[in-house]
Amino acid sequence: MTDLTDDSQLPRALHLSSAQSQDAFALAAINDSPSLNPAQAYLIGLSSAASRQTMHSFLNIVAGMLSFSSLQSCAWGSLRRHHIRGLLEMLSVSGRAPATINTYLSALKGTAREAWMMKQMDTESYQQILAVRAVRGSRLTRGRALGAEEIHALFRCCEQDAGCKGPRDAAMLAVMLGCGLRRSEVIGLDYASLLHQEQALRVRGKGNKERLAFVPDSVWRRIRIWTETVRGEGDGPLFTRIRAGDDVTFQRMTPQAVYHILNQRRAESGIEECAPHDLRRTFASMMLDNGEDLIIVRDAMGHASVTTTQKYDRRGDERLRKAADKLRF
Secondary structure, eight states: OOOOOOGGGSOSSOOOOSSOOOOSOTTHHHHHOSSOOHHHHHHHTSSSHHHHHHHHHHHHHHHHHTTOSSTTTOOGGGOOHHHHHHHHHHHHHTTOOHHHHHHHHHHHHHHHHHHHHTTSSOHHHHHHHHTOOOOOOOOOOOOOOOOHHHHHHHHHHHHTOOSSHHHHHHHHHHHHHHHOOOHHHHHTOBGGGEETTTTEEEEEOGGGOEEEEEOOHHHHHHHHHHIIIIIOSOSSBSSEEEETTTEEEEEEOOHHHHHHHHHHHHHHHTOOOOOHHHHHHHHHHHHHHTTOOHHHHHHHHTOSOHHHHHTTOOHHHHHHHHHHHTOOO
16 A cells, blocks of 8 residues: 555645636646546546536535635545544534535535545545435425416417527427426437437436437427427537527527526516426426326426425425414414
8 A cells, every 4th residue: 555645735724715726627727637536536437517516616615624725726635524524623613514414425425435545544544434424404495386377478478579589588498397307418319319200308307317208299299390390300419509680509508508598588578486396396296286196297307206306395384374364373
């Protein structure tokens, strides 16, 4: 085994960095570095670009908390159990939610594993880090489900747009509402993802897992309007960029573009603030409200756990509100 990095390289007193740099591209440091450190090796092993970007940001923040300039320069092999516990406490004091803190912990344990595999950390130190328990607690779930009138207002707004963007936006929002797709999933669709005979979409979700999303008739109709009147049937992304002057390209859209489109249509429709993930929450709530089994909804959304699916159900808030309204004093 190679010599371990001396523990003195890590500060005894941890301080939050005043500037927490968050790189826009999680793999930029990996591509530019002649040799990988444990954090970079951990990032390479993650299954999606979105996960790499999130964990890259978190590890950069941790490196700053440890008084290093970036994750590339951090002495990850010198991490010990007391450092991990101190970091978790600092994150808690700074107001992070338990779920967020546990994501940091997951990144740190993954990085420690790579340090151990690279013989930069001894087995005992690694096992002690693995034994650090997740933070307990929860916060109120964020987001909301859209009401029927709000959904109709969004589609009216798209249908009143005489340009090429109207049919595209209507089809894309319909897929997110009617099939419960994530932003990354909807922009990842290709024309070849359309399964005409089954009236379904072949979706590649988190963890590189593929599933079928069966499409309601109203959603399928909007997809056909987009493909038959504007996009065409050529290979490439299903939903594409449209430049000024209705210049329809075959370039794939970005997740940020989906956010921008929904925000623009929301403002034009005059409905309350909502995010792309709220469309997914709406899908789950509507399915459950229609009496569908929780297992079916889990499979439709591509979740690994029913517990995750339950967090998307927004019916309980409305029931509690109605129960509270019945109280009289």
